Amino acid sequence: MDAFLAGLADQFGPLLLLLGGVFAFAESALGLGLAFPGETAVLALGAATTTGADVAWALGVVAVGASLGDHVGYLIGRKLGPALRESALVRRIGVRHWDAGSRMMGTYGTWAIAGSRLLPGVRTVVPAVAGAAGVTYRSFVLGSLLGAASWSGLWVGAGATARTALPEMARTLGTAGWIAVGVLALAAVVAVLVVRHRRNSREKALR
Numbered sequence: 001m002d003a004f005l006a007g008l009a010d011q012f013g014p015l016l017l018l019l020g021g022v023f024a025f026a027e028s029a030l031g032l033g034l035a036f037p038g039e040t041a042v043l044a045l046g047a048a049t050t051t052g053a054d055v056a057w058a059l060g061v062v063a064v065g066a067s068l069g070d071h072v073g074y075l076i077g078r079k080l081g082p083a084l085r086e087s088a089l090v091r092r093i094g095v096r097h098w099d100a101g102s103r104m105m106g107t108y109g110t111w112a113i114a115g116s117r118l119l120p121g122v123r124t125v126v127p128a129v130a131g132a133a134g135v136t137y138r139s140f141v142l143g144s145l146l147g148a149a150s151w152s153g154l155w156v157g158a159g160a161t162a163r164t165a166l167p168e169m170a171r172t173l174g175t176a177g178w179i180a181v182g183v184l185a186l187a188a189v190v191a192v193l194v195v196r197h198r199r200n201s202r203e204k205a206l207r
Helices: 002-010 014-028 038-048 052-086 088-093 095-108 111-118 122-132 137-165 167-206
Strands: none
Touching: 014 038, 014 052, 014 122, 014 137, 038 052, 038 137, 052 088, 052 122, 052 137, 088 095, 088 122, 095 111, 095 122, 111 122, 111 137, 122 137
16 A cells, blocks of 8 residues: 555656545535645645646645635535534634634634635635525636635745645655545544434434
8 A cells, every 4th residue: 555655655646636636615515615625635745746837736636626615615605604503513623713704704804715715614605605605606706716816826836836835745745644634534434323323322222
């Protein structure tokens, strides 16, 4: 498995791009963002790039994936409105993050969607806050794309820079990054299964 991951980290191509895009989407999607190591995956993707064209593809795919993830929260917010704040989903993420996102929206408007991208926790709920606040889709898309592009540039750029400046360290980073991605993704799946099992057990006990 270690050899496979090492080879994967050194062979930039459609598979790594797909994985980077998927993890960027999951990291940004409301309810999934706290469980998936999106930044680790994107950093590893950046460390696997070897040419300017590779970097450009990685930047684009990650930015699009992250923006699509934002759409999940925005659409849920549009559908449920301000009542979403009191939902079990937001309580699990943290009502404090919702309130912080609301304050940012009140102060900076659409720019909060872009600016919150670099704030862990808050960035997961801001698209939903925007949807619940009735922000127009055009304004949301602009803020989402700007934020996603900055986030993609930061993490893909960090990985690419590390590989260029410190090839051996970057190779280790790529391998370790994908190992961390796999372990954390497996842990997230196990956690979901455990929660569902406990919920089903409680429901059976109440019958």
